[in-house]
Amino acid sequence: MDGLFADLLVIDCASFIAGPAAATMLADFGAREIKIEPPVTGDSYRQLKHLPSMPPSEHDYSWLLDNRNKESLALDLKQAPARAIFETLLKRCDVFITNYPGPVREKLRLRADDLLPLNPRLIYGSITPYGELGPEKDRTGYDATAWWARSGLMDHVRASADAAPGLSVPGMGDHPTAATLFAGIAAALYRREKTGKGGHVSTSLLANGLWSNAVLVQAALCGADLGIRRGRGERSALTELYCCKDGRWFMLVIINDTRDWPRLLACLGKGEWASDPRFATADARKANAAYLVALLEDVFAGDDWAHWQACFEAAAIPVGAISRTADHIVDGQIAANDFFRDIAGVAGVKTVDNPVQIAGCAKVPPRKAPDIGQHTGAILRELGLAQAEIAALAECGAAGL
Numbered sequence: 058m059d060g061l062f063a064d065l066l067v068i069d070c071a072s073f074i075a076g077p078a079a080a081t082m083l084a085d086f087g088a089r090e091i092k093i094e095p096p097v098t099g100d101s102y103r104q105l106k107h108l109p110s111m112p113p114s115e116h117d118y119s120w121l122l123d124n125r126n127k128e129s130l131a132l133d134l135k136q137a138p139a140r141a142i143f144e145t146l147l148k149r150c151d152v153f154i155t156n157y158p159g160p161v162r163e164k165l166r167l168r169a170d171d172l173l174p175l176n177p178r179l180i181y182g183s184i185t186p187y188g189e190l191g192p193e194k195d196r197t198g199y200d201a202t203a204w205w206a207r208s209g210l211m212d213h214v215r216a217s218a219d220a221a222p223g224l225s226v227p228g229m230g231d232h233p234t235a236a237t238l239f240a241g242i243a244a245a246l247y248r249r250e251k252t253g254k255g256g257h258v259s260t261s262l263l264a265n266g267l268w269s270n271a272v273l274v275q276a277a278l279c280g281a282d283l284g285i286r287r288g289r290g291e292r293s294a295l296t297e298l299y300c301c302k303d304g305r306w307f308m309l310v311i312i313n314d315t316r317d318w319p320r321l322l323a324c325l326g327k328g329e330w331a332s333d334p335r336f337a338t339a340d341a342r343k344a345n346a347a348y349l350v351a352l353l354e355d356v357f358a359g360d361d362w363a364h365w366q367a368c369f370e371a372a373a374i375p376v377g378a379i380s381r382t383a384d385h386i387v388d389g390q391i392a393a394n395d396f397f398r399d400i401a402g403v404a405g406v407k408t409v410d411n412p413v414q415i416a417g418c419a420k421v422p423p424r425k426a427p428d429i430g431q432h433t434g435a436i437l438r439e440l441g442l443a444q445a446e447i448a449a450l451a452e453c454g455a456a457g458l
Contacts, residue, residue: 066149092130131433150179155167200228230265299354401425
């Protein structure tokens with residue numbers, strides 16, 4: 058196999074969602090990925106699409122996304138024969154990734170202290186919800202609870218202090234956390250090149266949530282008053298959300314007021330506002346933000362987003378379209394950068410590429426995510442097991458074929 062990490066063997070012993078996604082990023086750059094999952098039922102992540110909140114599709118889209126380019130080895134790690142196979146494989150591998158809860162790792166002997174003595178060059182990659190120390194180190198959590206809600210992000214994005222918090226979308230914090238672990242593993246591999254030693258790399262959903270919310274968290278650490286919440290008309294009218302005639306929203310983002318205010322007036326055909334004492338200076342516009350918001354609302358409601366988008370582009374006015382997810386399928390900018398890639402073996406379906414690009418290091422073409430135990434037989438034969446031994450493992454339930 059080609060790719061930057063083509064000489065690496067990675068064991069993915071993880072689920073829901075950050076752990077498998079971190080492994081996928083390594084696989085995208087050529088690492089050989091062996092996903093260990095229980096026989097028969099497989100990784101519980103396979104059930105995500107069946108939740109009532111998930112959009113219906115004939116494809117198992119979340120599984121396709123986060124488990125592409127992997128081989129499935131179905132083992133019941135509670136059974137001694139399966140454990141022996143696992144340890145044989147572990148001694149050959151470079152990276153082990155898990156986000157299993159602490160008590161599960163202890164029960165299955167998958168803690169760093171259990172595995173690193175078996176392979177001193179092993180990089181042990183760990184994701185937890187709330188961190189590996191403290192009273193909540195074994196608490197169950199998801200990105201919705203640890204990354205989104207606990208970090209303060211969920212509270213801060215409310216439209217007003219009395220508005221209900223908004224729910225997160227699936228994987229919203231998991232995929233950034235996966236990228237963090239990917240970076241940590243890459244750093245640990247670099248250290249191994251210098252020292253010959255592996256080690257324990259960890260991150261958490263909470264730590265990544267705090268990092269995502271770091272500007273306001275830092276403000277709190279510096280004693281800022283975060284109780285002040287400015288609503289619509291109390292913030293700058295030039296960094297506000299507006300709705301067009303067709304119901305599409307956008308965000309006006311004018312930071313350089315001196316330069317862009319005249320451009321905006323020209324774009325809107327409202328040159329007379331320049332001499333209006335309520336808006337003649339930056340301070341005046343700030344003091345009269347509510348009036349300006351109301352005027353801009355009326356103007357933008359007069360035409361569709363396509364009209365305003367063309368006007369803004371012509372006038373070099375910084376704005377951000379508030380896209381709907383389905384818009385991305387026909388987004389020319391996304392297509393120009395190949396942010397979506399075809400999946401071999403899944404006709405007519407693309408997958409979201411991971412966000413890291415390294416010039417001169419092409420990623421491997423995405424391959425379809427495996428069925429449960431699809432590669433068990435081949436991997437066991439590679440480890441030297443005879444067909445009769447493989448059959449016996451399947452018969453006792455230690456392995457799934």
